[in-house]
Amino acid sequence: MDGxxxxxxxxxxxxTVLTQALTRAGCKVHATSSLVxxxxxxxxxxxDLVISDVIMPDGNGLETLPKISEARPGLPVxxxxxxxxIMTAIQAAEADAYDYLPKPFDLPDLMKRASKALETKxxxxxxxxxxxxxxxxxxxxxxxxxxxVMQALYRLVARVMNTDLAVLITGESGTxxxxxxxxxxxxxxxxxxxxxxxxxxxxxxxxxxxxxxxxARGGSVLFDEVADLDFETQGRITRMLDALSDTAPRVMATCxxxxxxxxxxxxxxxxxxxxxxxxxxxxxxxxxxVDDIPLLAEHFLARSERDGASTRRFxxxxxxxxxxxxxxxxxxxxxxxxxxxxxxxxEEEIGRTEVEAVLGNQPEIEPLVGGGDGEKLSASxxxxxxxxxxxxxxxxxxxxxxxxxxxxxxxxxxxxALDATGGNQAKCADLLGINRNTLRKKITxxxxxxxxxxxxx
Numbered sequence: 001m002d003g004x005x006x007x008x009x010x011x012x013x014x015x016t017v018l019t020q021a022l023t024r025a026g027c028k029v030h031a032t033s034s035l036v037x038x039x040x041x042x043x044x045x046x047x048d049l050v051i052s053d054v055i056m057p058d059g060n061g062l063e064t065l066p067k068i069s070e071a072r073p074g075l076p077v078x079x080x081x082x083x084x085x086i087m088t089a090i091q092a093a094e095a096d097a098y099d100y101l102p103k104p105f106d107l108p109d110l111m112k113r114a115s116k117a118l119e120t121k122x123x124x125x126x127x128x129x130x131x132x133x134x135x136x137x138x139x140x141x142x143x144x145x146x147x148x149v150m151q152a153l154y155r156l157v158a159r160v161m162n163t164d165l166a167v168l169i170t171g172e173s174g175t176x177x178x179x180x181x182x183x184x185x186x187x188x189x190x191x192x193x194x195x196x197x198x199x200x201x202x203x204x205x206x207x208x209x210x211x212x213x214x215x216a217r218g219g220s221v222l223f224d225e226v227a228d229l230d231f232e233t234q235g236r237i238t239r240m241l242d243a244l245s246d247t248a249p250r251v252m253a254t255c256x257x258x259x260x261x262x263x264x265x266x267x268x269x270x271x272x273x274x275x276x277x278x279x280x281x282x283x284x285x286x287x288x289x290v291d292d293i294p295l296l297a298e299h300f301l302a303r304s305e306r307d308g309a310s311t312r313r314f315x316x317x318x319x320x321x322x323x324x325x326x327x328x329x330x331x332x333x334x335x336x337x338x339x340x341x342x343x344x345x346x347e348e349e350i351g352r353t354e355v356e357a358v359l360g361n362q363p364e365i366e367p368l369v370g371g372g373d374g375e376k377l378s379a380s381x382x383x384x385x386x387x388x389x390x391x392x393x394x395x396x397x398x399x400x401x402x403x404x405x406x407x408x409x410x411x412x413x414x415x416x417a418l419d420a421t422g423g424n425q426a427k428c429a430d431l432l433g434i435n436r437n438t439l440r441k442k443i444t445x446x447x448x449x450x451x452x453x454x455x456x457x
Contacts, residue, residue: 001025001111003048003118008038009080010056014103018051021107022114035059043071049117051110054081054088062091069096076117080105086143086154086180090187093158100155102146143179144299145292149284153180160279161188166251168259168276171283174330177254178224180283185220190250193219203233209240216249223253226276227262234269241275251276286327286334293323296331300338309342317352325359325395359395381409411446414439423452 005027007018015031022029030046032038035056041047050068054061065077076098081088092100099113145151160167161184169177178197185195196216202208212221223229223237241251253276262268286293297319301312314322327333337358345354385405389397414432421427425443429436443450 001027001115001118004028004030004046005114005118006038006041006047006050006052007031008035008050008052008056008061009033010053014053014080017107018110021111025111025115027114027118033057035061035064039064039067039071042068042075045072047072047075049114050075050077051114052077052079054079054083062088062097065092065097078110078113078117080110086157086183089151089154089158090161090183093161100158102151104146143176143183144296145289146295147289147291149289150292153281153283156279156281157184160184160281163279164250165278166253166276167278168280169252169254169283170258170280171254171256172285172330173256174332175283175285176331177283178222180281181220181222181252181254184252185250188220188250190219193217193249195220195222196249197222197224198237199224200229200233203229203236209236213240213244213249218247218249220250220252223251223276225256226253226272227255227257227259227268231267231269234272238269238272238275241272286330290323293327293334294319296334297322297338300335301342304339304342311348312342312345312350313348314350314355315352318350318355321352321355321359321395356395407446410442411448414442414446414448418448418450423450425450 001022005018005022007015007022007029009015009018009031010033012033015033019029019031030041032041033056035052035058038050038052042050052061052064061079061081065079068075068077077096078099078101079088079092079097080101080103081092082103088102089100098117101110101113143154145154157180167181167184169180171177182195185191194216196212196219198208198212198221202212205211226234226237229237244251259268259273259277263270263273286296294314297314301314305311322334322337329336340358341350341354344358345351414428417428417431418425421431425439426436429439432439442448
């Protein structure tokens with residue numbers, strides 16, 4: 001690695017670590033804790049690469065980026081920030097940063113990016129007249145995360161933001177798919193134009209597609225949970241997309257399931273799938289980003305306080321329980337839980353007992369559902385039981401699980417066997433391979449209704 005790197009960070013430890021690592025790699029390094037000093041070096045023509053923090057004692061690193069670009073077009077800037085939100089990634093992209101990394105960053109990863117930046121002369125691009133907004137509706141978006149999977153999502157969002165490609169956003173319920181779509185619109189070149197969510201009822205109307213396009217006026221259209229739309233409505237959307245002009249709106253869609261499987265199963269139109277899948281963004285569940293759970297919980301506590309609620313904080317034991325829970329409802333469930341704890345907790349510090357009281361309502365055992373053609377019953381049962389344990393979020397189910405599970409299986413087994421034998425208990429007992437008296441006792445204990453009828457088997 002060869003070149004001069006300008007490092008700007010108010011954390012002395014980070015300056016030291018970067019200086020040592022870059023120097024060992026063969027670079028010359030100038031490090032400072034001041035954006036004013038950084039800008040002086042840039043204006044003097046020093047440096048082949050800038051690595052800058054965002055929040056500095058004398059200003060905001062993102063606001064300095066346009067000044068650097070104006071003074072030294074083509075000088076690459078890598079932004080590092082402890083503000084681990086999608087806003088930072090988007091603002092860095094808007095301000096024409098070469099790259100963005102969250103703190104704490106992986107040093108080898110940063111060194112690779114620095115090497116690439118030094119080796120590749122970046123093509124200068126015009127600076128937008130509109131600087132990144134420091135406030136606005138996106139400040140309230142719970143798109144917060146420092147985990148690699150979320151940071152990768154942020155960077156991909158920033159790259160596709162100002163393209164015309166259709167975007168398909170997938171993920172479980174409550175992960176924030178519609179918020180990602182809204183963020184793509186709000187920070188794109190179409191931000192001043194309408195953002196329209198196309199509903200099933202509106203699409204079903206004969207003039208629905210035309211009305212939607214008229215409302216969007218070249219902005220963005222979101223088809224929410226597109227997999228839930230019936231085949232006729234899917235056809236309307238396909239014809240609508242085929243008729244789009246050059247001034248058409250940006251098209252986005254969200255989906256909980258796997259559209260590829262639905263398409264192969266014949267429940268989703270192939271032609272519509274290819275029209276919507278220009279770029280696919282997968283929003284991870286909280287189970288895939290456990291390290292972000294404390295960050296999100298603190299975010300929701302801070303939001304509640306801004307909204308006028310009392311100051312609250314989690315004890316370590318309480319946060320450990322929050323982190324261990326599986327959150328089947330994802331970010332939406334976490335947000336509602338935090339809001340409830342803010343209201344119900346009597347003390348400023350939310351303890352483990354309060355969290356257990358809110359998360360203690362154990363889920364019901366759901367009906368057994370097979371996983372499709374060819375799946376063995378044992379695999380279906382195993383899938384169901386794993387989900388049942390996951391829904392308890394690291395807390396063991398109530399005692400007596402063995403008998404409850406057996407009961408869930410026994411009832412439908414005996415009912416279906418009785419139906420198949422026309423209510424003849426002798427035949428049913430023989431079919432099941434149990435004693436007739438045992439069957440009678442189970443019918444009584446399980447409160448199973450027996451209807452005798454003629455049945456040819």
